[in-house]
Every structure is written in structure tokens, then in C-alpha cells.
Amino acid sequence: MQLNHVRxxxxxxxxxxxxxxxxxxxxxxxGWSVESAVLYYGEKDRVQVLEPTLFASRELxxxxxxxxxxxxxxMSGATPNGAVPTDTPQTFTTASSRxxxxxxxxxxxxxxxxxxxxxxxxxxxxEGGDRxxxxxxxxxxxxxxxxxxxxxxxxxxxxxxxxxxLGVGGNFDWVFPGGGPPAPLDPLDGxxxxxxxxxxxxxxxxxxxxxxxxEEGEARYGVNTLLGVTQVLSRGALLQLNWTHAEQGGYLDDxxxxxxxxxxxxRPVGYRWESRPDRRSSDALFGRLVWxxxxxxxVVHLGYRYYRDDWGVEANTTDLxxxxxxxxxxxxxxxxxxxxxxxxxxxxYYLVAGEPLPxxxxxxxxxxxxxxxxxxxxxxxxxxxxxxALRLEYMVQSGESHPDGAxxxxxxxxxYPDLEAVMVQFTWSFRF
Amino acid sequence: MRGRAAAGALGVLLxxxxxxxxxxxxxxxxxxxxxRRMQLEPSALDAFLDLHIYISKEAASGGYGVxxxxxxxx
Numbered sequence: 001m002q003l004n005h006v007r008x009x010x011x012x013x014x015x016x017x018x019x020x021x022x023x024x025x026x027x028x029x030x031g032w033s034v035e036s037a038v039l040y041y042g043e044k045d046r047v048q049v050l051e052p053t054l055f056a057s058r059e060l061x062x063x064x065x066x067x068x069x070x071x072x073x074x075m076s077g078a079t080p081n082g083a084v085p086t087d088t089p090q091t092f093t094t095a096s097s098r099x100x101x102x103x104x105x106x107x108x109x110x111x112x113x114x115x116x117x118x119x120x121x122x123x124x125x126x127e128g129g130d131r132x133x134x135x136x137x138x139x140x141x142x143x144x145x146x147x148x149x150x151x152x153x154x155x156x157x158x159x160x161x162x163x164x165x166l167g168v169g170g171n172f173d174w175v176f177p178g179g180g181p182p183a184p185l186d187p188l189d190g191x192x193x194x195x196x197x198x199x200x201x202x203x204x205x206x207x208x209x210x211x212x213x214x215e216e217g218e219a220r221y222g223v224n225t226l227l228g229v230t231q232v233l234s235r236g237a238l239l240q241l242n243w244t245h246a247e248q249g250g251y252l253d254d255x256x257x258x259x260x261x262x263x264x265x266x267r268p269v270g271y272r273w274e275s276r277p278d279r280r281s282s283d284a285l286f287g288r289l290v291w292x293x294x295x296x297x298x299v300v301h302l303g304y305r306y307y308r309d310d311w312g313v314e315a316n317t318t319d320l321x322x323x324x325x326x327x328x329x330x331x332x333x334x335x336x337x338x339x340x341x342x343x344x345x346x347x348x349y350y351l352v353a354g355e356p357l358p359x360x361x362x363x364x365x366x367x368x369x370x371x372x373x374x375x376x377x378x379x380x381x382x383x384x385x386x387x388x389a390l391r392l393e394y395m396v397q398s399g400e401s402h403p404d405g406a407x408x409x410x411x412x413x414x415x416y417p418d419l420e421a422v423m424v425q426f427t428w429s430f431r432f
Numbered sequence: 433m434r435g436r437a438a439a440g441a442l443g444v445l446l447x448x449x450x451x452x453x454x455x456x457x458x459x460x461x462x463x464x465x466x467x468r469r470m471q472l473e474p475s476a477l478d479a480f481l482d483l484h485i486y487i488s489k490e491a492a493s494g495g496y497g498v499x500x501x502x503x504x505x506x
Contacts (some may be wrong), residue, residue: 034473036477053480067476069480075506077483102494117503137497137499139502139503141503141504143504146502149502151498152497159456160448160459161456161457167497167499168491169497171502220502224494224498231456232457234454235457235461235464236464236470238465238470238472242495244494244495244496244498246494256506277466282493284493284494284495285495286494286495286496289469290471290472292470297468305492307493307495313491313492323469331469339490341490341492367491391478395485421485425478426477
């Protein structure tokens with residue numbers, strides 16, 4: 001999956017902290033500033049994640065600042081495998097697992113995984129006031145390794161009302177599912193897969209994945225660039241505009257996603273692995289307004305992003321946070337977010353038996369046309385050296401239940417069941 | 433082509449902002465802008481966790497910064 005989340009969050013946050021217009025870093029001074037959190041993310045009948053996270057930052061001297069961070073993801077639950085439901089039980093046998101799904105149930109694959117991620121930022125302010133940010137990240141899972149880094153340079157105009165930013169980054173990932181990545185659009189060969197499973201059982205020394213483990217993985221890589229402008233609009237308003245461009249290449253498939261091949265009655269006659277193009281080019285235009293309302297002194301954070309790529313995905317995302325201070329230390333922050341995306345050109349609910357195979361096809365629900373709505377509330381109390389906060393959020397993703405002309409029994413099933421998720425996050429930041 | 437269009441749109445927006453909406457702010461008038469709640473990203477950690485979720489569950493990404501570091505998220 002295309003994920004460049006680690007750097008983007010930090011680059012954004014760090015640029016904000018370094019921004020010449022609003023440069024009073026909240027965690028300046030000697031010693032370490034620590035921001036820690038535990039997030040529970042739970043989907044109804046699907047994925048559950050517990051995510052402890054730690055950020056620590058320190059001013060090394062007048063010009064240099066270091067941020068280190070660590071994340072642990074403890075993941076479990078079930079994720080849609082891409083197949084459609086049917087009126088009989090379905091058994092899926094792959095090179096690393098075999099599982100059966102009940103009749104009429106949405107096909108999902110149970111999983112457990114652990115992800116460890118570490119990263120750093122090194123921020124340096126030059127004598128002329130220019131700022132340089134260098135970052136590095138490593139993330140490890142039982143079937144995925146990711147390494148990334150980037151640099152962002154920022155300059156203020158003479159009046160220090162405008163900041164220009166230029167950034168470039170990249171990542172190299174290694175995907176190594178048990179049994180090795182499946183060949184695109186290959187049929188699931190239950191007998192062959194079962195043979196592989198038995199071979200792995202016979203050889204305890206090969207570890208997770210056995211034959212086709214780490215060394216049999218596939219590479220995924222990417223380069224991304226940023227051009228940004230931050231503008232002070234008034235004493236209480238700030239505007240940021242970013243344009244980012246990303247190029248991805250290599251193995252971009254999800255090695256666990258497949259498609260049902262259905263007959264005229266809508267019942268599956270087989271399954272095939274998904275296939276995505278091995279290149280992806282994307283652009284995102286992002287704008288963000290921070291505005292302190294006169295008289296009320298509430299603070300509005302309003303963001304909008306337009307996204308488009310050459311897989312045919314087009315998306316609009318709007319995000320609103322509204323901070324209401326209650327006294328000197330307590331504040332509430334409602335959060336609303338709306339995301340709408342079009343489907344990738346090669347998204348299919350299923351393949352039809354007897355029809356020619358397309359070059360690419362995927363039933364990954366994340367590549368479908370869909371809407372995502374989120375509502376949340378943060379309650380926080382600022383302390384002498386930081387903050388304690390509780391965040392509760394609820395998200396629903398919904399898409400079309402059926403494509404036009406769905407055959408046979410498929411009209412009786414919801415092929416895109418809603419995804420409902422709750423997020424509970426406790427944050428504690430302090431200094432020592 | 434899309435890149436040039438996006439860059440053009442960014443330039444037009446900047447010109448509009450510069451020409452129509454910008455007020456001069458003196459150094460001694462930056463008290464509000466210096467508050468933590470007025471930073472572009474008041475909590476790096478919240479943004480980090482949010483983006484992890486969105487990028488794991490949606491087809492779109494980008495716009496916030498550069499760099500790398502992903503996951504095989506489900």
C-alpha cells in the first residue's frame with residue numbers, strides 16, 4: 001500500500017514550528033520535550049490497532065534541534081480480502097494460510113501483526129534565517145520493511161510575512177509476504193498453495209513465510225517533491241499552500257488482495273490475485289487556513305486537499321478543527337472531516353468468467369469510489385510543561401453496494417459494506 | 433500537464449492572497465501568531481496519527497510534506 005505517512009506528518013509539523021511567522025516553538029528551552037500517546041483504533045468486525053507513540057525533541061544549541069520518535073502498532077482482526085460473498089462457505093488457500101468464510105458473510109482474512117517504526121528530524125536554522133529539515137524513518141513489520149528520508153528548505157521574504165519551501169524525499173520498501181508475493185492475476189491454486197504450506201511446516205528453520213520469505217520479496221520505491229508557500233494574512237490569520245508531486249514504482253500490489261471470478265449466476269467459479277500498474281504518478285494541492293476569530297478568540301484550522309493520480313483516482317478532502325478555549329488551560333476542539341474519492345480505473349468488484357482478463361484489476365475497497373466522514377472531539381488541559389488530552393473520533397466509509405448489472409445472486413449482497421471505526425487517543429506531553 | 437496546472441493554480445492563489453487579503457503585520461504584532469494553537473500543526477503527534485489512519489484507508493495521499501516511510505497496512 002502506498003504510504004508515506006511518517007514523513008509527511010512530521011515535515012508538516014516541523015515546518016509549522018519553524019515557520020518564521022509563527023516561530024515561537026512551544027517546546028523550546030533546555031532538556032527534552034516529550035509528547036506521548038496511546039491510540040486505540042477499532043473497526044466494527046474488522047481491524048483493531050493499539051498504537052503507543054512517543055515523540056521527543058531537544059534544542060541542541062541555538063541553531064539545531066533534534067526530534068526522535070518511536071511507534072509500536074499492535075494489529076489484529078480481519079480485513080476484506082477482495083472476494084465477494086456468496087451463499088455457500090468459501091475456502092481460500094494461499095501459500096501462507098488457509099481460511100474459510102461462512103456462507104453470506106463478507107470474505108475477510110484474519111491477521112495479527114506488529115509494526116515498529118523509528119524516525120528522526122534534524123532541523124537547522126542558518127545564519128541568514130533559512131531553515132533546513134532533514135528526516136529519516138524506518139518501519140518494520142513481519143512482511144514489510146520501509147525506509148525513507150527527505151529534506152525541506154525554507155526561506156522567508158524580507159518582511160518575514162511569506163515563507164517559501166522546497167522539499168524532496170524518497171522511500172524504499174520491501175514487501176515479503178509468506179510464500180512470496182503472488183503473480184498478478186494468477187488464479188489461486190489451492191493444491192499448489194497447500195503444498196507450500198506443508199513444506200513450510202516441515203522446515204521450522206525458515207521462519208515466517210518459509211519459502212519465499214524476506215529474500216523473495218519485491219521492491220517498492222518512490223520519490224516526492226514539495227513546493228510550498230506560507231503567508232501571514234493578518235495578525236491572527238495564516239495561510240499555507242502546498243503542491244506535492246509523487247512518483248511511485250515497483251511492486252505496488254497488495255499481496256493479500258484477490259478478486260472473485262463469478263459466473264452468470266453471480267457465484268464464484270474461482271479467484272485471482274489482484275494486479276496494479278507498476279508505476280503511479282500523483283499530485284496533491286493542499287491549502288490550510290489558521291484563523292483566530294476576533295472577539296471570540298476561537299481558532300479555526302481549515303484544510304482542503306485536491307488529489308489526482310494516473311490510476312484515475314481523484315479525491316477532495318476537507319478538514320475542520322475548531323478550538324474553543326475555556327479559561328486559561330482547558331480547551332475543546334471539535335473535528336470534522338469529509339473525504340470523497342473516485343475509483344481507480346482498474347477497480348472491479350469482481351471478474352466475470354469467460355470475459356477477457358484486463359491488464360490490471362483490484363477489488364481493494366480503498367481504491368473504490370467512496371465517501372469518508374469523520375467527527376470527533378478533543379478535550380485537553382494544558383499543564384505547566386505540556387498538555388494532557390483525550391480524543392474521541394468516529395469515522396464511516398461508505399460506497400456503492402453494487403455495480404450496474406451485477407449478475408445473479410450478487411444483487412442480494414452488499415458488496416461494499418460500510419467501514420465504521422472509533423478512535424480513542426490519550427496524550428500526555430511533558431518536559432524533563 | 434497536471435503538474436503545470438497545479439503549479440499555475442498555486443501561483444494564482446498566491447497572487448490573490450498577496451493582492452487582496454494580506455495585511456502588514458509588524459514584528460511586535462506577532463503575539464497571536466506565536467501562540468501554539470496558531471501553529472499550522474499545533475500537535476505533531478495528532479497529525480502523525482491521523483495521517484497514518486487516512487493513508488491506510490484511502491487512495492489519496494500527499495499535500496503535507498515530503499519524505500518516506502510506509503507500511504503494509506490493512
